[in-house]
Amino acid sequence: MPVARMSGLFGRTLREAPADADSANHQLLLRSGLIVQLAAGVYSFLPPAWTTLLKIEQIIREEMVAAGSQEMRMPAIQPRELWEESGRADSYGPVLFNLKDRRDRTMVLAPTHEESVTDLFRKVVQSYRDLPQSVFQMQTKFRDEPRPRGGLVRVREFIMKDAYTFDVDDDAFQLNYNAMRQAYYNIFERCGVPVVAVQADSGAIGGKQSEEFIFLTEIGEDNIILCSCCGYAANQERAEFTPREAAGTVGELEDVETPGVTTIEGLANFLGIPAQSTAKAAFFLVDGEPTFAVIRGDLEVNELKLINALDALEARPLLPEEVEEAGWVAGYASPIGVDPARVIADPSVVDAGGLVAGANRVGMHARNVTYGRDWTAATVADIGMAQPGDTCSECDDALEMRRGIELGHIFKLGARYAEPMEATFLDADGERRTPIMGCYGIGVERLMAAAVQANHDDLGIIWPRSIAPYDVHIVPLGGSDDVGSAVASIEAELAQLGLNVLTDDRDERAGVKFNDADLMGAPLRITIGARGLRQGQIELKLRHAAESSSVPIDDAVTAAQEALASLDG
RNA sequence: CGGAGCGUGGCGCAGUCUGGUAGCGCACUUGACUGGGGGUCAAGAGGUCGCCGGUUCAAAUCCGGCCGCUCCGACCA
Structure with a gap:
């Protein structure tokens, strides 16, 4: 190896951290002269940083190959039609960098490569004899994020290791998935970053199940629910939990005057009852439809669970005027009399007996509101948001919540892409079948940032030997x-x-x-x-x-x- | 996209309220001294004060618009 000389290094150390940097890793990466910002979420990597990134890539490469994957390369610039084929042109929409070529054709800068790899599959694979397959690449991705954040933690241009597997069936898929899962643990360990694998939502990537590899740190942007007793770990957006015991009542439906009481806390105080004795209404616009969600007063609605339960694409809280338009009375809403087709109920209110709910009139609530007798919902599904202190649904211990950074994410895609894009193969019986796909991503610069965050002191970075410049x-x-x-x-x-x-x-x-x-x-x-x-x-x-x-x-x-x-x- | 804040030499900041000379520390250049945990002295270089417009004899400072960046939320490797 050549010897590097401080006098000739391209880049310099800074005594003071630029004011924009908040987290330790961001400050240290800037102060040590490793990175320089060009625009929001867009960075240059100076020679020592690039050395580290190459070392990280090499570790990833070795582990991917060991997991049976072949390195390849797909284009970063792609015709937009490819994204229309999979149906993601709109759902991924705002994040796509669009551009026009000289013939006025719309191209996109790829944020991920499920479409292109599926396109490749249908051009390259015909037979079950060609399966299983596992390929990966390390390549710059482009995502026009609404909000870049935390230095390298959330950027708009970044190197991703993305891998894709194709299998004849679920059992075969599981082998590939498990190999990737192990490779991920190996990679993060070798880079000196402790991680936990947590159950996650597959989001815009789609598919059936996914796990995130999370580096737990207070500067993270994800909320992670953990059970230290049984090891259960999930992203808060999909975490399961056992609600506290309900405190329902049995009795006739009856009105009670509650002037000026519009919150659950206020209601519980006013009536001298626990929040578990109340039902809460929350209003959402779900794929354009006003939706009335009912959950017990001591719980919060998890919008992502709501979306998944209704098989919807997006949801947001209704605006006050939209609530009024729907004929619901904010602060005093009652599911009684609402078209059940528009109501979704959490199990916590279904099994609770009689609860105190709104009466659909200002200043009035009703007691002993009972599911099945007084109202029903077309959908009953878990839509509760797990909170620290809630009970683990696996082992009854108390759940904790920690912040974390998502370093990797592995997905079971099933037929999410192969089906709409008509990627198929012929099986041994000559039948045309759809492959089971998986995809697996790691953010390389983010991993470097996490390594710094995990390995530093007041004086500076303490590089793990494996990735030290x-x-x-x-x-x-x-x-x-x-x-x-x-x-x-x-x-x-x-x-x-x-x-x-x-x-x-x-x-x-x-x-x-x-x-x-x-x-x-x-x-x-x-x-x-x-x-x-x-x-x-x-x-x-x-x-x-x-x-x-x-x-x-x-x-x-x-x-x-x-x-x-x-x-x- | 909602909320908050910030844009003044490479970095950190003051000056803006109350209009008139652009200033401090670090870094940089040259020289001297010094030499094991960010040293001292001297002499320098470097800024159309984010941009555009307005008010004024006069704008970093007042007014309007725009742009950029950061943070908190809604979204993700």
Whole structure:
């Protein structure tokens, strides 16, 4: 390996972090001169950062190949028609970067490649004899995100490792899926980032089931529900839980005056009853239809569960005027008398007995409102949002909630793309069949950001050895000839061993060099100074360690190798 | 797209309320001293104060519009 010199590095360290950077990883990536922003969610990666990204890619590549996947490459620029074929031109719509070619044809910059890989499949695969298949690529994706965020955490242009599998049936698919799942654990572990796999919603990718690989961190943008007892883990948007015991009543339907009481909390206080004794109404526009959702007063509606339960594409809360238009009374709404076709009920109100609900008149509620007797819903489905402290549905322990960053996501797609795009193969009986597909993504720069977030201290980055831009950071102190020749021979020997070496050859004070070394975070620092050299010693310090050690200069290279090897356990 | 904030040399900021000279720290250049945890002194270079328009004798500062960036929400590797 060539030796990098601090004096010639393209990029410089900053003493102060740019004000725009919030999280530790973002600040450190900027301060250490690794990344520079060009626009919202668009970054340049300077040489050391690029070295790290290449190392991450190599780790991913090795694990993908080990999982039986073949590397390939698909185009980033694609005709929009491809997206119309799968039906995603609209659902993915706003995130697609559109452009016109010179013949006025609309092209898109690909945000992901399910369409193109499915198109490839139908052009390349005809027979079950060609299956199973697993392919992957590492490529720049483009997504016109509504809100870029957190430095590299959410950007508009990024490298994704995306893999796709095709199988003859579910059983065969499961083999590919499991291999990918294991590969993902291996990848994140090798990059020095702890992850948990959580059940997730497949979102705009579609399909039946999916798991996210989450790095738990307070700077994350996802809410993750965890059970420390049984290990249950899910994204809050799909987490299951057991609601608290209902506190329903038995009795005749009767009105009760509740002047000025429009919230569940207010209602419970006013009547001196627990929130579990009330029913809450929430109004949504679901695929253009006003929808009346009923859930127990102590719970919140999970919009994503609502969408899935109604097999819909999108939902949003109704605006106040839309509520009025629908004939519902905000704050006092009652499902009684509402067309059941427009009502969706959570099991928590179905099995509860009599609850206090609105009476559809301002200032009035009703007691003993009972599902089945007083009202019904066309759809009964779990639409509750799991909250910390709720009971785990697997083991009855209390659930916790943590923030996290989604580093990878693996999906079972089923026939989501193959069917609309008519990708098929002939089976052994000569029957035309649809392959079972899976897709598997990792955000490469996001993974680098997570690695920094997971491995830093007050002074700077502490790179995991596996993805460090430089293995060894040499700090020469004092400009004597002795120092110069010692540095030259040690750096040459280390480079000869295949190590990435950065030598701080600048005429700076010791403090500046040490601080920059700490900031840039190479796993091993070697200090070669006139003072030590007089005793025939140089100094080694592992970045994560508190203490340094001195070794005779003749042992320097061996000791450096040993120190680095100690990190690989 | 809703809410909040910010745009002044490469980075961090002051100046804006109350219009008149663009300023500080760091970084950068040159020289000297110094030399093991961001050193000292001296001399420099670098900014149409985000953009456009308006008010005014005069605008970084007041008014209007636009653009950009960040954060909180709705969305995702």
